[in-house]
Amino acid sequence: MTDVGRVILFTPLESLGNELCEVIRLFYRSESFLVNPEDDAAQPGDLCIRHSFERNGQECLSRFDIGGVQLEKQHTLPLVEEERQELVDKRHIKRMSKVNLYDLLKQLTGAQPPWGSLTGIRPTRLIYEKLAEGFSMDDACRKVQEEFDVSAEKVQLLRDIVEVQQTLPEPRPDEADLYVSIPFCRTRCAYCSFPGEAVGKGKLIGPYLNALHGEIRRARQLFDKSGLKLRAVYVGGGTPTALNEEDFAALMELIMELFPEACEYTVEAGRPDTITRGKLETLMRLGVQRISINPQTMNDETLKRIGRDHTAAQTVEAFRMAREMGFTNINMDVIAGLPGETDAEFRHTMEQVLALQPDSLTVHTLAIKRSSRLNLEKFPLPDGQMTARMVKMGEETAQQLGMKPYYLYRQKYMAGQQQNVGYATPGNACLYNIDMMEETGSVIAVGAGAISKRVYPDRELRIERAPNVTNVSVYIERAEEMNQRKEALFLA
Numbered sequence: 396m397t398d399v400g401r402v403i404l405f406t407p408l409e410s411l412g413n414e415l416c417e418v419i420r421l422f423y424r425s426e427s428f429l430v431n432p433e434d435d436a437a438q439p440g441d442l443c444i445r446h447s448f449e450r451n452g453q454e455c456l457s458r459f460d461i462g463g464v465q466l467e468k469q470h471t472l473p474l475v476e477e478e479r480q481e482l483v484d485k486r487h488i489k490r491m492s493k494v495n496l497y498d499l500l501k502q503l504t505g506a507q508p509p510w511g512s513l514t515g516i517r518p519t520r521l522i523y524e525k526l527a528e529g530f531s532m533d534d535a536c537r538k539v540q541e542e543f544d545v546s547a548e549k550v551q552l553l554r555d556i557v558e559v560q561q562t563l564p565e566p567r568p569d570e571a572d573l574y575v576s577i578p579f580c581r582t583r584c585a586y587c588s589f590p591g592e593a594v595g596k597g598k599l600i601g602p603y604l605n606a607l608h609g610e611i612r613r614a615r616q617l618f619d620k621s622g623l624k625l626r627a628v629y630v631g632g633g634t635p636t637a638l639n640e641e642d643f644a645a646l647m648e649l650i651m652e653l654f655p656e657a658c659e660y661t662v663e664a665g666r667p668d669t670i671t672r673g674k675l676e677t678l679m680r681l682g683v684q685r686i687s688i689n690p691q692t693m694n695d696e697t698l699k700r701i702g703r704d705h706t707a708a709q710t711v712e713a714f715r716m717a718r719e720m721g722f723t724n725i726n727m728d729v730i731a732g733l734p735g736e737t738d739a740e741f742r743h744t745m746e747q748v749l750a751l752q753p754d755s756l757t758v759h760t761l762a763i764k765r766s767s768r769l770n771l772e773k774f775p776l777p778d779g780q781m782t783a784r785m786v787k788m789g790e791e792t793a794q795q796l797g798m799k800p801y802y803l804y805r806q807k808y809m810a811g812q813q814q815n816v817g818y819a820t821p822g823n824a825c826l827y828n829i830d831m832m833e834e835t836g837s838v839i840a841v842g843a844g845a846i847s848k849r850v851y852p853d854r855e856l857r858i859e860r861a862p863n864v865t866n867v868s869v870y871i872e873r874a875e876e877m878n879q880r881k882e883a884l885f886l887a
């Protein structure tokens with residue numbers, strides 16, 4: 396990764412400006428990315444990239460120029476049914492331009508990003524696309540590897556994931572998940588960009604839960620009126636177990652009373668210090684099978700540094716308590732590349748996780764999001780090679796636990812350009828996670844910051860969304876409007 400001054404991109408395809416900047420970020424680090432600025436005077440240290448694009452019918456020519464070094468790419472847009480043509484043209488033009496730019500940057504820098512020219516969130520989609528075009532799994536993987544220059548290791552990971560997903564029930568067009576958001580946490584993690592509230596502002600919890608209970612009841616009516624069948628229920632946040640025992644029990648009882656027919660229930664117990672025997676008893680009594688107890692790291696110094704306000708010992712204690720009480724599907728989340736951690740600290744976390752033997756493990760890679768404390772404090776991303784080694788350790792630990800990878804997603808500004816992967820032992824994959832990450836299932840979502848999503852059963856995966864407001868106070872005031880937004884989405 397090379398540091399440069401400003402990156403200045405001139406392109407006739409202005410709507411692709413951000414996408415092209417994502418490709419540039421695979422090779423160069425800069426504070427400032429400018430697309431088609433009016434003042435085009437480059438300063439010493441700036442990286443100036445010029446793009447030209449011509450289209451003649453279905454024939455396209457893209458060319459990039461960096462300091463006089465040029466590379467061009469020709470592409471013929473495929474002819475499809477009229478109603479899909481525009482969408483398919485756009486997708487092909489975007490891909491050819493990105494690959495064209497990628498190839499030139501690779502030629503100039505000699506760098507080899509692990510995911511090649513891919514910058515999207517859901518790379519598994521490409522394998523599914525190739526399979527839908529009639530390619531065998533071997534050919535689909537080979538094509539993705541060649542077209543996008545993805546490493547053999549990452550393509551194998553995609554293949555493993557798709558093969559696991561193919562053994563699991565897909566969401567049917569008449570099904571939807573229910574998501575319930577509890578946007579409260581005891582303290583704020585340094586890497587968090589989630590617009591939630593600290594529980595310290597406890598006066599909002601009562602009014603929030605009142606509004607939320609109302610929205611949950613309306614969600615039941617919405618399922619019934621729309622004819623949608625319930626698939627999975629996920630209670631997330633924030634930290635749902637940040638609620639006190641009484642509020643937590645009332646919420647879970649309402650959910651289970653109104654939505655007893657889901658094939659899967661997950662509750663993010665999240666922070667170990669919010670988990671009590673009473674809350675676990677509530678979940679056990681109500682038949683919730685899957686909980687998440689997230690260490691992120693098993694190193695107390697790091698936990699302090701990232702503002703988690705709990706210890707590794709509390710994670711072990713909460714995990715053991717849940718196991719003793721009979722929970723058979725416990726997930727743990729860890730993060731590779733946390734501030735101050737080296738291979739040794741991450742190895743320690745993996746050893747501890749291995750000893751506890753969770754049923755699923757999610758290995759995240761640190762991503763520095765814009766509104767996180769790490770970004771505000773200008774924390775630099777950790778070394779990419781070290782992060783890659785940590786991610787590998789996570790994968791090996793999951794293998795030792797008898798797990799297979801079952802979902803994957805990528806984010807912007809990720810250390811080492813890696814990925815987040817969910818692993819699970821047989822029978823313990825979370826369907827809700829797959830539905831959300833692959834965007835294959837609709838969701839009726841309630842609570843502040845929750846986003847309902849309607850996935851239309853057509854070939855282009857048309858998706859429409861109805862987001863709830865994220866601010867808790869505003870949500871409380873406008874709860875009725877949130878119900879109406881969802882009704883407009885699902886009853887139209």
Ligand code: SF4
Pocket residue numbers: 579580582583584586587588589591632633634665666
């Ligand atoms: S527990 Fe999750 S939602 Fe809460 S502050 Fe930490 S990262 Fe954000």
